[in-house]
Amino acid sequence: MVPSNQSSARWRIMLVPHTHWDREWYFPFQRYRTRLVGFFDLLLEILERDPEYKHFMLDGHTILVEDYLEVRPDRRELIERYVREGRLTVGPWYVIPDEFLPSGEALVRNLLRGHRVASDLGGVMGVGYLPDPFGQIAHLPAILSGFGIERCVFWRGTDASLDSTELVWESPDGSAVLAKHLRDGYGNASPFPVEEEAFVEKIEEIRALLQPLARTRTLLMMWGSDHVPPQPELPALIRAANARLPDAEIVQGSLPQLFDEVEAQLDGRGRLPRWRGEFRSGQLSNVLPGVLSARMWIKQRTFACEQLLTRWAEPLSLWADLLRARLGEAWREPPVPAGPASPPPREAASEAGLLDRAWRLLLENQPHDSICGCGVDQTHAEMRPRFDQCEQIGEDLAHQAMRRIGEQGPGERVYVxxxxxxxxxxxxxxxxxxxxxxxxxxxxxxxxxxxxxxxxxxxxxxxxxxxxxxxxxxxxxxxxxxxxxxxxxxxxxxxxxxxxxxxxxxxxxxxxxxxxEPPKQRASRSRRHIENEFFRVEVNARNGTLTVTDRRTGVRYRGLNRVVDGGDRGDEYNYCAPDPDVLIDAPAALPRVRLVEDGPARSTLEVRMTYRLPARLGPDRRRVRGTVACPVRVLVGLSPGVPR
Incomplete structure (x- = not known):
């Protein structure tokens, strides 16, 4: 794999001390923060005491620094000094995200905030570090390139056909980054021995894994893992090992330093393998696809908040501000709405500050373990108020912006x-x-x-x-x-x-x-169908399924809206069917169907059903006898002129 003109050169092992800090997971946030404070106290003590401790990487995201500085604001100048000196690297992310569940815009906002926080601390690590997302999206190189990031380190999602730790990774638009694949994960040096003999053995073990896959003479060794503290013994261990390794040198360094060396050894990127698109294989590392539907309410509220901010609160606030600038003295403020007597914010900077706060609340719910729903119950219970507060800010700003825009037009009107x-x-x-x-x-x-x-x-x-x-x-x-x-x-x-x-x-x-004059007659509520010029929808009186006829083509679709329940005895990460599983695909009694709306603007049918579902799992994770009632209510509506 290594070019022949480098075959006699010594190996360089870039050992990067780091921690992988899940902000909330099998502990809720504040319990992890007490450990985070102890972690930072120890790290800063080591850096202050030992100038030979050259570098430590803070997991590629910045929120953990904010969490520490909220408790120890007196340490900010010290952290900034070490970032400027290159002994600490921070960013480029605000949180290490899952890539598939947030929107593309949310990933961009994540990097924007991460860059801002890291810049204020002294500098952004210019490497897209992705140690633990459960697979990689196709467009990530394009997103990173948009921030001027041309280097990337990732782990999960590859298969055995990738036979190199260095590659060029391309997005569908042609954007590309030089990538380093963590073949054995972000903790490939675990369990991090502190005795000299065991340390050297660990180095040789990792070399045996990585050297056959290397396209250069520089290897990446990640010295850290989940919530692992820094090891003060590391510089001494590196010195001792270097004295014993005849063909290699260990360097305590950073990811930017690693890529500098790799690129210096490459004659361009032409001889590296090129990969285009997403990485979604579980052959070499588990991508845990079950988390895409774990705790589904988290995914639903994430989408709702993203839509609220990007489709409503932000564009409408900007629209109102631009309109005010255009109208000048002709601008009219709307009356103060019901509630506190104080007026809503009227300055663009104030609105921007509130939107920034809403985005922070939303991003706090987007670390990979949080949004995937794979933590303990308390962890995810604490996500609810963040969603609530994000919605409160977004809805208030959107509503106020619409009122301000409407105030400039004719009065006593409905604005859609x-x-x-x-x-x-x-x-x-x-x-x-x-x-x-x-x-x-x-x-x-x-x-x-x-x-x-x-x-x-x-x-x-x-x-x-x-x-x-x-x-x-x-x-x-x-x-x-x-x-x-x-x-x-x-x-x-x-x-x-x-x-x-x-x-x-x-x-x-x-x-x-x-x-x-209001209408005097009610329509019959006994109908089991509704229709407009595009569709006719009928409810099956026996099982509650729908038959939809497309009146434009005559095509009829039967058996829609069939509710089916199957068991799951898995955990927060993985689906596991009960043994035996039972699929319940029909209600226990005839459904109740009624017409709940039949007006000139909308007709709506309500279908109420009761399913009898297996009650629970026993201690042996097998289903116990007995069932419980599960009510299901379905509303289906049609409006004239609306083809859906």
């Missing part, structure tokens, strides 16, 4: 915003003022197009009206207000739904609400 790049027609809901003696019956856009609307109920509760001296009368949700003669609505606000047509991409459309 579209955050997508193309035009969209879809069903929307909005809260509007109530008017005594009349109900919202339609909306009219600025081009005079009229769309009927229907009155809804919030959270499934009926709106109430009262006849003077008479009983409370319910307004059936979704069917329009059915009001006996002489009954008037006495509520301040109503929720309506309607179909908004052709809302421009990255734009909005305004609607005036038309009030009038």
């Amino acid at each position: 915003f579209n955050p997508l790049p193309g035009p969209r027609t879809d069903y929307v809901t909005v809260v509007v003022p109530a008017t005594r003696g009349a109900a919202p019956v339609a909306v009219v856009d600025d081009e005079g197009r009229r769309r009927p609307c229907q009155l809804l109920a919030s959270d499934g509760a009926s709106l109430a009206s009262r006849r003077a001296g008479g009983p409370v009368v319910s307004v059936a949700p979704g069917l329009g207000p059915v009001l006996p003669e002489g009954v008037q609505l006495l509520v301040d606000r109503l929720t309506i739904g309607f179909v908004a047509d052709d809302v421009p991409g990255f734009g909005y459309r305004t609607y005036a609400v038309e009030y009038g």
